[in-house]
Amino acid sequence: MNLKQLSDMLALSQTTVSRALNGYPEVNEETRRRVMDAAKRHGYRPNPSARRLATGKSGMIGYVLPTGNAVDIDPHFVEFLSGLGDYARSHDLDLVLSPADADDQETTYRRIVANRQVDAVYISSPRPSDRRLALVNTLGIPFIVHGRSEGLDFDYPYLDIDNEGAFHEAGRLLLQLGHKRLALINGDDRETFAIHRERGVRRALAASGLTLGERHVCSLTMTEENGYRAARRLLGLDEPPTAIVCSSLIMALGVVRAVRDLGLTIPGDLSLIAHDDVFPWLRPENFPVPLSTTRSSIRLAGARVAERLAARISGLEEGTRGEVWPVDLVVRGSVAGAPA
Amino acid sequence: MNLKQLSDMLALSQTTVSRALNGYPEVNEETRRRVMDAAKRHGYRPNPSARRLATGKSGMIGYVLPTGNAVDIDPHFVEFLSGLGDYARSHDLDLVLSPADADDQETTYRRIVANRQVDAVYISSPRPSDRRLALVNTLGIPFIVHGRSEGLDFDYPYLDIDNEGAFHEAGRLLLQLGHKRLALINGDDRETFAIHRERGVRRALAASGLTLGERHVCSLTMTEENGYRAARRLLGLDEPPTAIVCSSLIMALGVVRAVRDLGLTIPGDLSLIAHDDVFPWLRPENFPVPLSTTRSSIRLAGARVAERLAARISGLEEGTRGEVWPVDLVVRGSVAGAPA
DNA sequence: AGAGGCTTCCAAAGCGCTTTGGCTATTTTG
């Protein structure tokens, strides 16, 4: 059932039927009802390929997926996707993932924009002066950044959480508990979120006249193994930290294992706070010692990004508003006063 | 730069240019070279919307993503996606995720097929008599199933691992070590993979004249918390198991925690074998006691599924071949002889 | 009563590609 058949059936022109269906004003309400009724009865659905060719709009949002043998998509992605899907489902949006060589994403961005394959894109894990942002900005496709960049000479729309604030709070709490030697086990410090977190911890320390020693900060991809290694290294220092702030629950697993291996205890010998993105399959309250966390649902962020993308596509959102979500600090058993 | 401009520039018809580019035989090789050369020089890329409208082919593969508030996409998905992306990237395939209400995926399948939005789809986490398979089979779109169904009256192409064989081996090893009371912590037993795994364990026990008691098998979604709960329950039984086979590394984390909570040890009091899908961020050799596993890379499966989908799209693969990968049993410190 | 303005509809021109059917040389065949 295509437009021609439907309009023949109604003894109307394709023009009128098309307009009736798309809500244009220049059609009699009575006629519109007839058309919409017939369309529904016959299960008419406009062919998206044709519509796309005519309008240049695809009804899809895009994501360039960095791939490569050395590239692992991290598990945060899937949670974000859950949220995105929640919203997209109820708004008939599809998501197209365009795999790209991690070292050359530009070609792919150019392709999907030139081909009008998607109406909008989102970008995640941005870095300072991220070239992708400059690119999509000049390409002129609607986009939203999940996270933030820095050092760019233009504004852009984003959704981020207050990473600096969260880790500042975490640091402050530990200092209040009398800890003097903090350490930070961070994610990849080329990404802005990691930079912000480090900044937050440093700011907390500075307020107490302390600093974060170079040897007291680790930046690694967020695996259990890296958490373990970082903790072993930190706890093997001459002046080991009495408290650790950690960027990921998965790394925290490794930290806990390292502490055990060394015969130490949490929070007796070490206080631990980690960031929790809220995975359904790994919850901080279920750690051997319930884990204090800075908590922010990445899934909700996914839904919100989808919502804003949809708004931008339909022209409801304009400008370059940045949205920053506060982060909860949830105190559980893994923190205590500094050991004497 | 579109086809018309390019053909004008070459003083050829659109027909000839199109054919030259698409490798049709009725064009002089000399001409073809000229055309391809000019196309490359001017960066001509056929507009996919137009091509799709004309041919009905989209160059994309589809996946219907079950979503909903109660639905979590599990982290396996992202690893599978990594593999899929690896292959897709080098073959200019995009993946479109169509979010659907988990309880009504049929509508979405029908839509993407009717609209010719994708050239092929894959289906994951199949169940016995899975209606999705019957559906896509009758809809006539090329597809591959990751996993297997059962009880269907038609054949279909799939890629699966030998879940039954793997868990049979795991069970057999434990029996050889003198264990008499095995337990199974499984995934959702509505899914075929879980059924196969249980079958494998039962078969191993049966060969020794033993059985798997009802109370010795748990079927739960694969979270750390569920692993913990299952283990607590099992180890609290009158005749607790001396060995557990577990369907997931994430659940195994919970098992390990439960064992610790109870003051027991692995492998002294309990032997443990888990299935490892090979996540980069959680490795069995890094468990407090290195974990024995049945191991199969879900990422490689993703790449293979993409490869076969591409082959089916281009007509290189036909029929209903099922492909079953063997699974390695990797023995590490978490198994030992049964306690006296 | 004629000009101007709405309302409501339509024919036809794209959008950029593929594919059908045909045409002209050139080569092969009986």
Next chain:
DNA sequence: CAAAATAGCCAAAGCGCTTTGGAAGCCTCT
């Protein structure tokens, strides 16, 4: 050597939609 086959190219007809530029009919003013 005429007939048939082949190679190489082209014009034009789709694919199914949106949108432009009217046009007819009916009011409303002045």
